[in-house]
Amino acid sequence: MSLKNNLHNLKEKYKGKKMAPAFNAIHTFLYAPNETTHSGSHVRVVDDLKRTMNTVIMALVPVLIFGIFNAGYQHYAAVDAANGVIRQASLFGNFLTWDNFIMGAWTVLPLVIVSYVVGLAVEFLFAVIKGHEVEEGYLVTGMLVPLIVPVDTPLWMLAVAVVFGVVIGKEVFGGTGMNILNPALTIRAFLFFAYPTWMSGDKVWVHQAVERAGGPDAISGETVLGFLAQGKSTEMSYSVADMFFGFIPGSVGETSTILILLGGLFLIYSKIASWRIMVSAVVGALVMGLIFNVVVDAGVITETSKFYELMNFTFWQHLLVGGLAFGIVYMATDPVTGAQTNKGKWYYGFFIGFISVLIRVFNPAYPEGVFLAILLMNVFAPTIDHYVIRGNVNKRLKRAKNATILPSDGQGKSEELKAETV
Amino acid sequence: MSKDIRIKKGLNINLIGEAEKTTSKAVLSNVYAINLQDFHGITPKLLVKQGAEVKAGEPLFYNKNVEDMLFVSPVSGELVEVVRGARRRILTLKILADKSQEFVSHAPLSPENAGAEEIKALLLKSGCWPFIKQRPYDIIANPAVTPKAIFISAYATGPMAADLDYTLKGKEKELQAAITGLGKLTPGKVHVSIGKDGGSVFSNIKDAEIHKVSGPHPAGLVGTQINKIDPINKGEVVWTVSPQDLVIIGELLLSGKFNPERIVALVGSSVKAPKYYSTIIGSEISTFLYASGVNTENFRVINGDVLTGSKTKPDGYLGFYNNMVTAIPEGDDYEFFGWNKPVFNKVSPTRALTFSWLQPKKKYDLDTNTNGEHRAFVVTGLYEEVFPMDIYPLQLLKACMVKDLDEMEQLGLYEVAPEDFSLTEFICISKQPHQQIIREGLDLLYKEIG
Numbered sequence: 122m123s124l125k126n127n128l129h130n131l132k133e134k135y136k137g138k139k140m141a142p143a144f145n146a147i148h149t150f151l152y153a154p155n156e157t158t159h160s161g162s163h164v165r166v167v168d169d170l171k172r173t174m175n176t177v178i179m180a181l182v183p184v185l186i187f188g189i190f191n192a193g194y195q196h197y198a199a200v201d202a203a204n205g206v207i208r209q210a211s212l213f214g215n216f217l218t219w220d221n222f223i224m225g226a227w228t229v230l231p232l233v234i235v236s237y238v239v240g241l242a243v244e245f246l247f248a249v250i251k252g253h254e255v256e257e258g259y260l261v262t263g264m265l266v267p268l269i270v271p272v273d274t275p276l277w278m279l280a281v282a283v284v285f286g287v288v289i290g291k292e293v294f295g296g297t298g299m300n301i302l303n304p305a306l307t308i309r310a311f312l313f314f315a316y317p318t319w320m321s322g323d324k325v326w327v328h329q330a331v332e333r334a335g336g337p338d339a340i341s342g343e344t345v346l347g348f349l350a351q352g353k354s355t356e357m358s359y360s361v362a363d364m365f366f367g368f369i370p371g372s373v374g375e376t377s378t379i380l381i382l383l384g385g386l387f388l389i390y391s392k393i394a395s396w397r398i399m400v401s402a403v404v405g406a407l408v409m410g411l412i413f414n415v416v417v418d419a420g421v422i423t424e425t426s427k428f429y430e431l432m433n434f435t436f437w438q439h440l441l442v443g444g445l446a447f448g449i450v451y452m453a454t455d456p457v458t459g460a461q462t463n464k465g466k467w468y469y470g471f472f473i474g475f476i477s478v479l480i481r482v483f484n485p486a487y488p489e490g491v492f493l494a495i496l497l498m499n500v501f502a503p504t505i506d507h508y509v510i511r512g513n514v515n516k517r518l519k520r521a522k523n524a525t526i527l528p529s530d531g532q533g534k535s536e537e538l539k540a541e542t543v
Numbered sequence: 544m545s546k547d548i549r550i551k552k553g554l555n556i557n558l559i560g561e562a563e564k565t566t567s568k569a570v571l572s573n574v575y576a577i578n579l580q581d582f583h584g585i586t587p588k589l590l591v592k593q594g595a596e597v598k599a600g601e602p603l604f605y606n607k608n609v610e611d612m613l614f615v616s617p618v619s620g621e622l623v624e625v626v627r628g629a630r631r632r633i634l635t636l637k638i639l640a641d642k643s644q645e646f647v648s649h650a651p652l653s654p655e656n657a658g659a660e661e662i663k664a665l666l667l668k669s670g671c672w673p674f675i676k677q678r679p680y681d682i683i684a685n686p687a688v689t690p691k692a693i694f695i696s697a698y699a700t701g702p703m704a705a706d707l708d709y710t711l712k713g714k715e716k717e718l719q720a721a722i723t724g725l726g727k728l729t730p731g732k733v734h735v736s737i738g739k740d741g742g743s744v745f746s747n748i749k750d751a752e753i754h755k756v757s758g759p760h761p762a763g764l765v766g767t768q769i770n771k772i773d774p775i776n777k778g779e780v781v782w783t784v785s786p787q788d789l790v791i792i793g794e795l796l797l798s799g800k801f802n803p804e805r806i807v808a809l810v811g812s813s814v815k816a817p818k819y820y821s822t823i824i825g826s827e828i829s830t831f832l833y834a835s836g837v838n839t840e841n842f843r844v845i846n847g848d849v850l851t852g853s854k855t856k857p858d859g860y861l862g863f864y865n866n867m868v869t870a871i872p873e874g875d876d877y878e879f880f881g882w883n884k885p886v887f888n889k890v891s892p893t894r895a896l897t898f899s900w901l902q903p904k905k906k907y908d909l910d911t912n913t914n915g916e917h918r919a920f921v922v923t924g925l926y927e928e929v930f931p932m933d934i935y936p937l938q939l940l941k942a943c944m945v946k947d948l949d950e951m952e953q954l955g956l957y958e959v960a961p962e963d964f965s966l967t968e969f970i971c972i973s974k975q976p977h978q979q980i981i982r983e984g985l986d987l988l989y990k991e992i993g
Contacts, residue, residue, distance in 0.1 A: 298973070392925075462938075510935055
């Protein structure tokens with residue numbers, strides 16, 4: 122085990138030096154550290170933050186692989202469509218092909234690499250400057266970011282957004298565990314507000330659509346929500362099965378509801394993500410969708426309204442399109458920025474689902490509300506927790522009214538506890 | 544009327560090395576020691592000089608803040624060494640035992656007929672008082688304050704815990720005397736919690752309310768039981784006593800003698816033949832550790848159990864409150880890809896490629912490795928699964944860390960002791976020192992509000 126010994130000697134050499142956190146980050150990646158317990162419990166469970174984050178990444182890998190194939194598939198489907206051929210998606214027929222994979226990998230993997238390299242560089246820099254260990258939060262954030270952006274997002278734009286998101290979204294609050302807003306969504310929000318033309322429309326969801334625009338070989342691909350928002354649902358050729366399996370345009374990782382569902386089940390089963398948040402968010406989305414359906418059925422909104430098609434969209438299908446499922450499973454369940462009490466998680470999740478569909482329907486500029494809803498509830502999560510905890514405090518105060526406080530004889534009343542006492 | 548307590552949240556940690564139910568008499572130790580770290584918050588004032596001869600039960604020092612509170616020598620002999628630490632703080636008193644033991648004897652008291660003041664005075668001067676601890680603050684009880692109730696947990700659920708029904712068998716008379724006597728000191732009740740299955744030495748105890756407890760650890764921690772039976776409110780004080788210490792109190796009342804003998808469980812995977820030893824408080828641990836043998840060079844000796852005990856060495860001494868000594872392997876080694884490979888041989892609260900949930904009855908051989916580095920609190924909702932008290936553990940820990948006295952009070956710091964957070968510390972993914980955080984919080988609250 123010479124590698125182990127060499128690394129151990131290097132660790133001792135770097136101890137106390139500026140570069141120690143950077144070295145330790147790599148060392149602990151290879152070897153679980155040789156640290157032993159000093160105070161309190163002498164034994165500890167095997168789980169650490171690396172393992173927790175790694176489990177989330179494992180749940181994201183199928184989504185990423187599907188996203189790679191889908192990026193290629195949507196490109197070729199759009200080329201076919203420009204030539205007047207409407208494709209029918211079939212998983213083994215025209216989806217899982219080498220052409221799709223190569224085209225998709227060529228587009229998606231640079232996003233993943235830029236996200237990780239830039240984000241981890243910022244993390245290492247802050248760890249060295251502030252002298253703390255490199256914390257694992259960015260392992261998940263770095264994977265989420267490429268999955269929630271349009272395929273053709275320019276890499277420099279992504280790099281700028283990642284720097285902004287990690288510094289302003291996380292490091293200024295003190296790093297992993299201290300942030301108020303989900304860093305991945307902060308990056309998404311930055312992109313959305315700084316470069317809105319790259320984040321919506323019918324050109325950004327398909328590889329090469331932007332560069333070919335206006336030319337003779339122009340292609341395009343509109344998301345399901347895009348069609349609905351423009352009142353053009355009749356032009357849409359996607360079936361409910363397409364939406365469920367994910368053969369539709371959209372951000373890289375958000376389209377395949379079935380894989381997201383499986384990832385969510387894995388996270389619940391492995392006890393890493395909160396099932397309370399997921400369940401209540403789904404309920405919240407269904408309730409809001411149902412309310413809109415009822416309003417339309419009652420005739421309050423007529424077909425002339427620009428909200429008609431989104432409100433008339435069958436309520437449960439909201440879960441299949443856009444980033445709702447992805448947001449609920451992978452983003453709303455972030456333990457740092459979400460509600461921290463079990464009761465609070467129910468409210469937190471419900472409002473995420475509820476507000477997502479609300480924004481989705483009433484936002485004329487951009488028919489997607491998940492990331493805004495989650496960011497909004499990130500801000501309100503401490504408030505929710507505050508009221509939940511007040512409930513516990515009030516119960517204790519009420520109980521204290523009947524306290525049996527017995528008289529003390531005052532004698533030998535203990536003096537202040539001195540620091541040097543044993 | 545007794546109330547049954549059923550605990551659902553918690554976690555039993557099954558470890559290799561439970562004590563076999565046979566008892567040997569440990570070799571007599573040459574040197575006995577009183578470790579002052581056992582008495583949190585006490586300012587000691589020595590009563591005898593180094594080199595002085597003391598009898599068993601003779602006071603060695605008193606508590607400067609409560610001068611009646613005496614701490615006595617477990618054996619007769621010569622005070623050979625006063626070990627001091629930084630700023631001349633006394634750490635340990637070592638007594639070289641005489642060949643023949645002489646005891647200080649007090650006049651026995653009949654627990655039924657004696658008055659509260661008589662009992663209190665006897666406990667204080669005989670050195671038995673430190674066995675009584677109080678909440679809030681988890682310190683030795685202040686004799687000037689009358690407690691609302693006294694709680695005794697006779698149901699041990701901790702990892703490899705000594706079986707109290709085995710170690711206390713035949714001591715029913717002493718236990719009854721102690722409970723009757725202590726009952727005089729409170730206008731409230733003496734609550735005794737026993738296992739649901741019965742057969743406890745406490746089953747037929749009088750003058751106490753018996754509660755039947757069931758469920759996983761920490762069902763046996765007295766803090767959990769207080770929270771379920773009669774929670775502590777602001778301003779209230781309760782006392783707690785461990786069953787093995789009741790025996791010593793009972794014997795004092797009946798015979799007038801401070802007899803520091805007790806049966807100790809020697810457990811842990813590093814011990815070749817884990818079993819019970821009858822020994823004396825303050826004995827050198829090697830007197831029985833090596834009688835059972837150890838199977839590794841690199842191990843850690845713990846006074847108490849793996850969750851709450853204090854680190855010591857083979858040539859350390861049995862603690863004042865401990866009825867068990869644990870020896871487990873040290874984990875000061877690296878593990879290749881320890882953070883992502885599937886794990887079958889360690890305990891985990893999750894199923895993140897960890898498979899301890901498959902075999903809930905399996906016994907594990909855990910070492911002292913932290914299995915990861917210290918991090919900020921990230922994961923939520925896990926502590927609640929092993930924390931049965933009506934308290935928000937994460938929020939209380941955070942209140943202690945930021946020294947917010949109001950929050951600490953309102954979230955229930957009065958009700959807890961560090962040991963109540965031992966299980967949350969065990970499962971903590973961020974490897975935060977929960978017990979230390981709570982201890983510092985309690986000390987701060989005591990200093991500011993007292």
